Amino acid sequence: MAYLELDRVGKQFGAQTVVDDFTLAVRKGEFISFLGPSGCGKTTTLQMIAGFLDLSRGAIRLEERDLARVHPAKRGLGIVFQSYALFPHMTAAENVAFGLEMRRLPRGERAERVRAALTMVGLSGYEERYPRRMSGGQQQRVALARALVIRPSVLLLDEPLSNLDAKLREGMQIELRQIQRTLGTTTILVTHDQNEAMSLSDRIVVMNQGRIEQVGTPQETYERPASAFVSQFLGKTNDFAAAIDRSASPARLVAGSWSAPAPAGATGVVTISIRPERIGFGDAGLAAKIVTRIFQGNHWLFQCESECGSAIVIRQNDGQPQPVEGDAVHLVWRADDMVLRTGGAT
């Protein structure tokens, strides 16, 4: 049973289609990420759910109720903005209390819930601080507390972590996930950061140019990308042009000097897509030469020039000797680890 349902939603700005045919069913308590490059329509979709933008086509339903008929102020959604949009003339506690005030909660209960919300985000003791006197991370927490204190039916996060430095961002990601798990609030996160989307969400909606490319769990989208765009946007990937050789029996899939039994049904020119960490060095396989070798602590990053174009290989730093720059190597991988797409490499 879908809790929040987007049904063929579209948004048009003049002649430009920003979001097209967006259909998604969100279950209660689910953490969904809209992932895509800037301008892919993810924020526009979020703003349509929030009610800041009208839909050009389609419908959004929350618990079977058409949201088009609900005023944005009455939707009861919690939103954390990229700029936080805190009220600078109010203290942290006043900021958090604002939504409760609008709901005409009695003063006592209001104070109680504000205190609980600020404690939850680790800001007890900061009640009387003004936003300008807080760090970016603290402002972010106030914004989160302000959105959660109204017990929203859906929590919408618009690139909430993009203004924080890397270390703080990682900490906030873990905290955000814990808070969301504890409260069980249905959450939609808009982000362009694939790591953020993967570490936080139950399902990822990969978007490109206003359209959904793939919906799936982080693992699915990473390991079984539905399109070249998804495989390239989610992490690094190697695309090799390959061909089906029907002269052999049974037919073989051939890329340079690498070959494997062809999967059933594949014909003509195909593209093999393999993640860099799934490629190993072997005695026979795709012939390549190591161009650069970069040490990154827990792993090695190799850039190779292979028969089928440049390739990236990541090897765990497991103490085994690794090839050095200039070495001639053979790239091998398991058939299970590659994704096959018909058509040439993009």
Place this chain on the structure above:
Amino acid sequence: MSAVTDTAALSPSATSDRRGVRAPWALAAPALMLFVGVLVIPLAMTVMLSFHDWGQYKGIEPVFILKNWREIAADPYYLEMFGRTLRIALLTTLITAVLGAPEAYILNRMRGPWKSFFLLVILGPLLISVVARTLGWALLFGGNNGLVNKLLMSSGLIGAPLRFMFTETGMVVALAHVMMPFMVLSVWAALQRLDPQIENAALSLGAGPLTIIRRIVVPQIMPGVLSGAIIVFSLSASAFATPAIIGGRRLKVAATLAYDEFLNTLNWPLGAAVAILLLVALALIVVGSNALIERRYAEVFR
């Protein structure tokens, strides 16, 4: 670049040290001379002048007496004059704030060609001489058959024609028009600092449009309104052309009074005393309210 800095740091010679002290003064000298020459000296002379004696036949006598100041303090005529100046300036400030702040807010929410068009409409008056603008108002007011009265009467707002010429009402209306751009610009600047998402944030928390304006927008543009008010107040309290044309000889304010003392009565010392009093009063009000505003908003707006 770094080599130059290094050399300078390693050999701090006595000459360069002395030059370091002198250089700011030398650089500031032209501006300082202008400031002293055209502001401080004339002002000091005016202050001196206000203590000089004056007679119908003897003219100005360079002595030190308190006659002019005593006259201003004792004669209720001057109290009335300064009271009127203050009243007009306050009313003008109030009207520009009440009309100008919403005007700036609406203007800020407009888009495309309309925004620039209306901005031009609002700022346009600044391009026209204040005398021409005020004479325009005089034409519109023009006695009982003026355009403004005809409009107000035909719309049923008033039964009998209002008197605008030579009244404080007329002065306030004309001054408010003249001063409006300053208020709009000041509020406009404050609106630019507003987070564009802040109204959406309040909306999502359940606030209606009026609550958003009252609780979120107004408190944040208040510093802009107040600084605009300071500009408008000090400009209208010292305004000359508008009160002179609309108020005429009959209805004087501090500025026109000082002018008349200087150029009609030729009692320069008394005129100087009036001018100095206006300056001091304005300076006190502006500095005082500025300090108040800064203390009130120090915590929120840095």
